[in-house]
Amino acid sequence: MIGRRRRSNTKEVVQPRSPGGPPPMAPALLRVGIGLFVVYAAIGVGLGWWGVVEAGRLTTDPGNPLVLAAREAPRGEILDARGVVLAESVREGRGGWRRNYPHPEAEPLIGYLSPRFGASGLERSYGAELLGIGDGVGTESLLRKLQRDPYDEQDLLLSLDLRLQRRAMRMLRGERGAIVAIEPATGRILALASTPTYDPNRIVDPATGAAYFEELLDRPPKDSALLDRATRGVYTPGSVLKMVTAVAGLGSDAITPATVYPAQPAEEVTGMPVDGFRVRDGHHPQTGDRALALDPATAVSCNIYFAHTGLNVGGDAFLAWGARLGFGAPIPFDVPTAASSLDGGDGFVDDVELANAAYGQGEAQATPLQMALVAAAIAERGTLMTPHVVDGLRAADGSIDEVEPSAWRQVLDRGRADSIADAMRGAVESRLGRPYAGAAKIPGVVTAGKSGTAELGGEGEPDSWFIGFAPAGDPKIAVAVIVEGGGTGSQAAVPIGGDIMGAWLRLQP
Amino acid sequence: MAMAAGRASRVRPRWRGREARLLVVVVVVLAVGWLGLASTVAGELTIGQPAPLVVLAVMLGVVHVALVVDGRRRDQVLLPVVGLLMGLSLLLMSRLPQDLVVQSLAGVELSLAGIQLLWIGLSLAVAATVAVGLRNDLWLRSYKYTWAVAGIALLLLVFVLGQETNGARLTLRIGPFAGQPSELLKIILVVFLAAYLADNRALLAGRDSRLGPLRLPPLPYLLPMLVIWGLALATVVVQRDLGAALLFYGVFLLLLYVATQRRDLLAFGVVLFVVGGLVLYTLFPHVQDRVAIWLDPFATAQGAGFQIVRGLFALGRGGVLGTGLGGGLPTVGSGPSIPAVHTDFVFDALGEELGLAGGLAILALYALFAERGLRIAAGARDEFRTLLAAGLTLVIVVQAAIIVAGNAKLIPLTGITLPWIAYGGSSMLAGGIILGLLLAVAVEDRPGAAIERVGWRERLGDASRAAAGRVERVVR
Numbered sequence: 001m002i003g004r005r006r007r008s009n010t011k012e013v014v015q016p017r018s019p020g021g022p023p024p025m026a027p028a029l030l031r032v033g034i035g036l037f038v039v040y041a042a043i044g045v046g047l048g049w050w051g052v053v054e055a056g057r058l059t060t061d062p063g064n065p066l067v068l069a070a071r072e073a074p075r076g077e078i079l080d081a082r083g084v085v086l087a088e089s090v091r092e093g094r095g096g097w098r099r100n101y102p103h104p105e106a107e108p109l110i111g112y113l114s115p116r117f118g119a120s121g122l123e124r125s126y127g128a129e130l131l132g133i134g135d136g137v138g139t140e141s142l143l144r145k146l147q148r149d150p151y152d153e154q155d156l157l158l159s160l161d162l163r164l165q166r167r168a169m170r171m172l173r174g175e176r177g178a179i180v181a182i183e184p185a186t187g188r189i190l191a192l193a194s195t196p197t198y199d200p201n202r203i204v205d206p207a208t209g210a211a212y213f214e215e216l217l218d219r220p221p222k223d224s225a226l227l228d229r230a231t232r233g234v235y236t237p238g239s240v241l242k243m244v245t246a247v248a249g250l251g252s253d254a255i256t257p258a259t260v261y262p263a264q265p266a267e268e269v270t271g272m273p274v275d276g277f278r279v280r281d282g283h284h285p286q287t288g289d290r291a292l293a294l295d296p297a298t299a300v301s302c303n304i305y306f307a308h309t310g311l312n313v314g315g316d317a318f319l320a321w322g323a324r325l326g327f328g329a330p331i332p333f334d335v336p337t338a339a340s341s342l343d344g345g346d347g348f349v350d351d352v353e354l355a356n357a358a359y360g361q362g363e364a365q366a367t368p369l370q371m372a373l374v375a376a377a378i379a380e381r382g383t384l385m386t387p388h389v390v391d392g393l394r395a396a397d398g399s400i401d402e403v404e405p406s407a408w409r410q411v412l413d414r415g416r417a418d419s420i421a422d423a424m425r426g427a428v429e430s431r432l433g434r435p436y437a438g439a440a441k442i443p444g445v446v447t448a449g450k451s452g453t454a455e456l457g458g459e460g461e462p463d464s465w466f467i468g469f470a471p472a473g474d475p476k477i478a479v480a481v482i483v484e485g486g487g488t489g490s491q492a493a494v495p496i497g498g499d500i501m502g503a504w505l506r507l508q509p
Numbered sequence: 510m511a512m513a514a515g516r517a518s519r520v521r522p523r524w525r526g527r528e529a530r531l532l533v534v535v536v537v538v539l540a541v542g543w544l545g546l547a548s549t550v551a552g553e554l555t556i557g558q559p560a561p562l563v564v565l566a567v568m569l570g571v572v573h574v575a576l577v578v579d580g581r582r583r584d585q586v587l588l589p590v591v592g593l594l595m596g597l598s599l600l601l602m603s604r605l606p607q608d609l610v611v612q613s614l615a616g617v618e619l620s621l622a623g624i625q626l627l628w629i630g631l632s633l634a635v636a637a638t639v640a641v642g643l644r645n646d647l648w649l650r651s652y653k654y655t656w657a658v659a660g661i662a663l664l665l666l667v668f669v670l671g672q673e674t675n676g677a678r679l680t681l682r683i684g685p686f687a688g689q690p691s692e693l694l695k696i697i698l699v700v701f702l703a704a705y706l707a708d709n710r711a712l713l714a715g716r717d718s719r720l721g722p723l724r725l726p727p728l729p730y731l732l733p734m735l736v737i738w739g740l741a742l743a744t745v746v747v748q749r750d751l752g753a754a755l756l757f758y759g760v761f762l763l764l765l766y767v768a769t770q771r772r773d774l775l776a777f778g779v780v781l782f783v784v785g786g787l788v789l790y791t792l793f794p795h796v797q798d799r800v801a802i803w804l805d806p807f808a809t810a811q812g813a814g815f816q817i818v819r820g821l822f823a824l825g826r827g828g829v830l831g832t833g834l835g836g837g838l839p840t841v842g843s844g845p846s847i848p849a850v851h852t853d854f855v856f857d858a859l860g861e862e863l864g865l866a867g868g869l870a871i872l873a874l875y876a877l878f879a880e881r882g883l884r885i886a887a888g889a890r891d892e893f894r895t896l897l898a899a900g901l902t903l904v905i906v907v908q909a910a911i912i913v914a915g916n917a918k919l920i921p922l923t924g925i926t927l928p929w930i931a932y933g934g935s936s937m938l939a940g941g942i943i944l945g946l947l948l949a950v951a952v953e954d955r956p957g958a959a960i961e962r963v964g965w966r967e968r969l970g971d972a973s974r975a976a977a978g979r980v981e982r983v984v985r
Binding site: 044050059066 | 768818826846876895
């Protein structure tokens with residue numbers, strides 16, 4: 001080793017390269033250089049990904065400090081379908097701006113914007129558009145960059161109708177609950193109510209904001225006013241979920257509208273054995289020992305019939321059909337939504353859970369928005385339109401960027417959807433169904449619906465549900481209503497649903 | 510020590526026309542940037558207070574003149590490239606909130622831009638001194654094990670006395686002086702590797718022993734490789750410094766490949782890297798955290814992923830052409846928009862204001878630096894110098910790639926600096942040493958010059974062997 005080191009010390013002037021010596025290093029240097037260039041090119045592509053492809057999404061992200069920093073800048077207005085101002089920026093003191101909400105009834109959806117407490121609802125999810133922050137991509141954005149004022153506030157034009165929204169909020173006054181009203185043919189949200197509610201003006205007002213916001217946060221979760229129950233409240237759906245089971249049963253050809261289960265009348269008395277457990281029912285003695293097909297089973301809300309149907313469909317297919325309707329993942333919408341689920345998200349552990357879920361108990365959970373979509377898809381003859389409440393964005397120069405209605409999924413074909421629609425019509429109109437969902441009947445209009453009573457276990461009153469649409473032949477509106485602790489469906493939610501649908505039909509020109 | 514000999518072999522001043530022209534371009538570019546920044550901030554056309562820019566221009570000029578006076582022929586592109594990077598740093602530091610760093614030096618209160626300018630000045634001074642003064646590299650190459658020992662000692666010192674910054678034990682504070690030794694360590698590592706590989710490259714390139722399907726060099730020659738691997742792991746464990754470890758190991762592997770041209774060794778090294786990475790991932794929660802943040806920073810946008818998400822917002826806001834200097838969003842409320850924007854996230858801040866175009870231009874500057882550095886390596890007059898120049902170039906270029914890729918969420922984020930741009934004294938000084946060494950290696954020999962030097966080379970060799978030979982014997 002010593003000799004080796006010596007040699008290396010003395011050989012620097014001339015560098016003899018014996019034929020068997022190590023190879024020259026220049027080719028390796030070239031290869032390393034090329035490798036480095038490739039790596040740098042890859043990094044450049046990565047930068048392009050964020051700077052160009054993802055730029056719009058990043059810049060309009062509600063968490064972007066750019067959006068947060070501009071809480072006190074003027075923003076566009078939010079207007080209802082007829083142009084009524086729901087949110088506006090008003091001057092306050094020394095050149096500052098403050099949000100004003102002339103109609104707090106529109107609350108759950110609009111949200112609030114406070115320099116101190118942040119933003120929620122559409123104020124949050126459309127923060128970038130209301131502020132008018134461009135995404136830095138495209139000629140228009142590039143030109144704007146040359147101007148002093150980088151903002152181009154846009155107005156939000158909603159499909160919400162304040163008249164219907166007010167009525168919906170009034171129907172729920174004093175209750176905890178939610179109402180979603182949707183136009184089946186377009187997916188436009190007509191009303192979206194959630195109670196208890198709050199007054200956004202008091203949050204925004206610096207004088208009352210701190211105390212008021214603290215009081216809102218201090219409420220127990222059950223009474224929270226900040227939670228929008230319509231989009232993020234998850235409830236046991238009870239019998240309204242049977243319409244999902246019907247979709248899965250007819251869609252997968254597990255049943256036809258004429259299918260009957262011969263054992264069902266006896267099981268009304270003894271219970272239906274599933275894996276050693278017994279599914280019990282027995283709340284519709286008027287059908288006696290008649291085996292029920294889809295129509296009467298829907299009218300009297302027969303648990304045994306839909307438990308059989310769920311088992312016939314099978315767990316995996318049931319989940320797949322649920323997913324077509326939107327179950328299993330948050331529904332894409334203009335404000336954040338919670339995911340609904342048929343199985344609690346962990347699959348059906350056994351047939352007992354599947355059978356229970358098939359009539360809306362077990363681990364099934366749904367948001368009012370999700371159940372409104374189920375009604376809307378059936379009303380629209382199997383087509384599920386993408387729900388949306390923002391109809392368009394209006395720029396300062398008056399030009400409107402409209403949101404076109406789009407079909408989200410073709411859930412069922414027309415024939416099968418109509419079979420379910422007929423069953424729902426029977427649930428409101430027929431002699432058998434009248435005691436359950438008859439209160440939704442709109443005078444002079446053929447009405448379709450399904451009531452639900454979600455048993456929560458324990459002592460409390462069950463949650464009261466209704467989904468429906470009207471007129472049955474040419475649906476203009478579909479609704480989902482829940483009243484927490486409202487008792488049976490027919491006691492609370494059913495009449496509210498009928499009232500809202502009737503009101504909308506009367507408001508139509 | 511080399512100065513006396515240097516004077517003896519001094520040649521006449523030689524104009525460096527290309528360097529001068531490029532430096533003028535650099536200063537003009539920076540002046541335009543300064544004009545844009547000052548005008549955006551003030552809201553009217555103004556140059557603002559250009560004193561720092563003038564100081565930088567003068568300092569670059571002084572280094573240029575020093576190289577002209579020195580008179581030896583050498584690369585003329587490195588200095589302008591580094592000068593432009595330093596100028597961008599100065600622009601950004603002047604633009605960020607000044608109270609990010611405040612230090613009192615001899616009664617004078619200095620804030621972000623002032624301190625950075627001071628370090629840039631020191632760095633350029635070091636670069637010029639090394640470039641002009643280093644005529645002999647014997648003391649660098651002969652005592653490689655001494656350097657290795659010094660490096661390990663430095664690592665141990667950090668382990669014993671180091672202070673934690675952001676969860677990593679990086680800073681060594683002795684009296685009033687504080688620094689990050691890993692910045693020095695990376696230079697020592699390259700010097701050691703260059704010397705070791707230059708001496709043993711023939712043996713390493715041979716295929717002498719077998720390990721299963723692998724044909725490997727004799728174990729005694731393989732051992733240092735494993736030691737470096739262990740050192741890199743130790744850096745992660747002891748310093749919690751993932752970035753430095755990745756840098757050390759990456760440069761080591763590439764240098765080993767350059768020296769031996771053996772792809773199997775490269776592959777073996779990558780396998781060791783993967784194994785080491787898996788072991789660290791399994792054993793250390795902070796490594797797992799980093800990976801989790803990398804995979805989905807948006808999941809914890811308000812927590813652990815906050816920094817990287819804010820950085821990506823800046824890149825997205827920058828778009829193609831950027832918001833323009835001064836048009837970005839450096840602060841939200843009272844704090845900076847991106848935490849550690851002046852150290853770990855300078856690139857995202859520049860990406861916001863200069864856009865994708867500016868970001869690519871900065872990458873191009875590092876690529877240009879790589880091209881010049883590797884060219885110097887290929888043209889160096891012996892193997893040690895080739896490996897030294899290649900190693901120093903790789904340190905800069907790999908380091909820039911690691912941090913930029915981390916900023917852009919292409920690899921897990923690690924806290925190392927963007928050379929010559931990020932705020933930080935240790936990093937800036939290390940950058941100066943590297944620039945100086947490269948410029949020293951870049952000197953092109955005139956015929957006859959080498960013979961002239963053998964005399965003092967021999968004499969110095971004798972002296973240094975006597976002094977440090979003892980250390981060598983102890984170590985080996």
